[in-house]
Amino acid sequence: MIEVRGLTKTYGERTILAGIDATFAMGQVVALVGPSGGGKSTFLRCLNGLESFDGGAITVVGHGLLPGGAHINRTALHAIRQRVGMVFQQWNLFAHRTALGNVVEAPVHVKRVPLGQATERARQLLARVGLSHREGAYPHEMSGGEQQRVAIARALAMEPDALLLDEPTSALDPERVGEVLDVLQALAAEGLTMLVVTHEMRFARDVSHRTLVLHGGKIIEDGPSKQVLEHPQHERTRAFLGLDRK
Numbered sequence: 001m002i003e004v005r006g007l008t009k010t011y012g013e014r015t016i017l018a019g020i021d022a023t024f025a026m027g028q029v030v031a032l033v034g035p036s037g038g039g040k041s042t043f044l045r046c047l048n049g050l051e052s053f054d055g056g057a058i059t060v061v062g063h064g065l066l067p068g069g070a071h072i073n074r075t076a077l078h079a080i081r082q083r084v085g086m087v088f089q090q091w092n093l094f095a096h097r098t099a100l101g102n103v104v105e106a107p108v109h110v111k112r113v114p115l116g117q118a119t120e121r122a123r124q125l126l127a128r129v130g131l132s133h134r135e136g137a138y139p140h141e142m143s144g145g146e147q148q149r150v151a152i153a154r155a156l157a158m159e160p161d162a163l164l165l166d167e168p169t170s171a172l173d174p175e176r177v178g179e180v181l182d183v184l185q186a187l188a189a190e191g192l193t194m195l196v197v198t199h200e201m202r203f204a205r206d207v208s209h210r211t212l213v214l215h216g217g218k219i220i221e222d223g224p225s226k227q228v229l230e231h232p233q234h235e236r237t238r239a240f241l242g243l244d245r246k
Contacts, residue, residue, distance in 0.1 A: 001026045001162065001193060002047060006056035009042055009217075016042050017053065018217035024195060026161070029188045031204035031211045031225060032197045035240050038214040040197045041166050047195070048084055048164060049077040060084060061161055082111070085155030087165040091147040093139040099126060099150045100135040103157050111158065118157070125153040129183050145176030149183055162193035169200055181207075201241070205229045213237045 002024040009017040017039050024030055032040045045051040047060060052069035059065070061083045063076040070077060093102050103122035107113040113121075126135050129149040139147055148168060155163055168184070169177045181200060185207050188194065198204055204211050204225055211228040213221040213236075220234045232238050 001061060002195075003059040004047075004056070005058075007043070007046060007053055007058065008055035009039075009046065009051065009053045015217050017046070019056070020217075020219060022212065022219060022222070024193070026193055027191050028210060029192075029194045029208045030196070031208035032195060032214060033199070033201070033204055033211060033240075034214040034220075035236075039217040040214050043214065044164050044166050044195060044197050048080055048086055049073055050086070082158065083161045085158055085160035085163045087148075087151055087155050087163060087168050089167045089170050091139075091144075091151035091171075093147055093150060093154075095139050098136050098138055099131060099142070099146075099153075102139075102150055103154045106154065107157050122153070122157060125156050126150070128156070128186075129153045130179075143176060144172045145179035148172065148176075148180050152180070152183055152187075156187075162195070163187070165194060165196040165198075167197050167199065169198070201229060213240070215240075 004020055004022045007017050007020040020043065032044065034040055042051055046053045047058060049065060049070055054067055057064060057066060060080045063079045065073045065076055094105065097105065100122050103125055104118045107118040107121065108115055123135065126132050129152055131146060131149055134142060134146060169180050172180065181203050184203065188207050196208065208225045210223065211225040212219050213228065215236050221228050221232055221237050229241065232241060
């Protein structure tokens with residue numbers, strides 16, 4: 001479903017991604033973990049064209065991306081963004097629209113779904129993330145956890161084949177983190193493909209099927225989540241997880 005070959009990204013003399021190869025299958029939930037500055041968010045953002053890249057190639061749901069940015073990949077990016085949703089650290093809801101209005105927006109204006117149909121679907125999605133009672137609330141009236149759950153519902157409204165989530169709980173108060181993780185766990189149980197940059201090791205261990213550890217722009221470990229997180233092979237992974245060397 002997503003294939004990455006030789007992906008490189010630099011900022012000036014600094015290498016952010018150093019020739020990454022990876023393949024992600026339909027239905028997989030993959031956690032991307034590792035020390036800050038290791039390239040996790042940049043890698044995720046390259047997959048839907050929010051970041052350009054300097055070398056290699058990416059194929060997402062059958063559409064190829066090449067080095068050079070949006071002007072080179074315009075047609076492919078349009079197709080990818082119709083089928084792959086993105087959820088950010090900051091939820092970026094439309095401040096002048098209610099929870100329901102935020103979820104309805106993209107289907108109506110991007111996919112040209114009739115308003116009545118889009119509204120019915122939006123209500124179903126708000127129920128799915130536990131927010132039926134908040135459909136009329138504006139972002140400033142909602143907690144951070146509620147806003148992030150609306151952001152997830154908004155991404156799901158496009159009926160994506162996969163979700164890319166960039167540290168979806170990092171901007172939340174600790175008591176709100178569980179609200180969002182419960183939603184992600186339910187989506188995983190339903191078989192939705194997800195790639196999640198996260199520092200929530202509980203989610204990575206218990207929910208994701210596979211964990212990649214990125215450090216220095218490279219994948220230093222890749223395997224079943226419990227194996228990688230409980231019995232890491234790489235010294236840097238052990239240090240990141242706070243495990244004593246054996």
